[in-house]
Amino acid sequence: MRLIVCSDVSDQVHVHGYDRGVEVPANGTATVEFVADRAGVFEVELERRGVQLAQLEVR
Numbered sequence: 001m002r003l004i005v006c007s008d009v010s011d012q013v014h015v016h017g018y019d020r021g022v023e024v025p026a027n028g029t030a031t032v033e034f035v036a037d038r039a040g041v042f043e044v045e046l047e048r049r050g051v052q053l054a055q056l057e058v059r
Contacts (some may be wrong), residue, residue: 001036001056003044004029011049015056017042 002010005013007024012031014021024030024046026059034051036058 001034002006003032003054003056005053009044009046009049012047013044013053014037015042015044016051027047 002057003013003015003036005024006029008027010026011024012021013024013030015032015034016036020032020034022030022032036056039058042058043052043053045052
């Protein structure tokens, strides 16, 4: 799985349940890569701001 996130603020993009995170700079992009091998629904968020970006559903 590859998630590419663009952000206007500096923060950490975090994929819950997979414990993957990467820093994204203000006005930049970041890529989170991992093997999506756990079934369920997982939140993707800007960690420090607590803003949900997406829900990832893995079957």
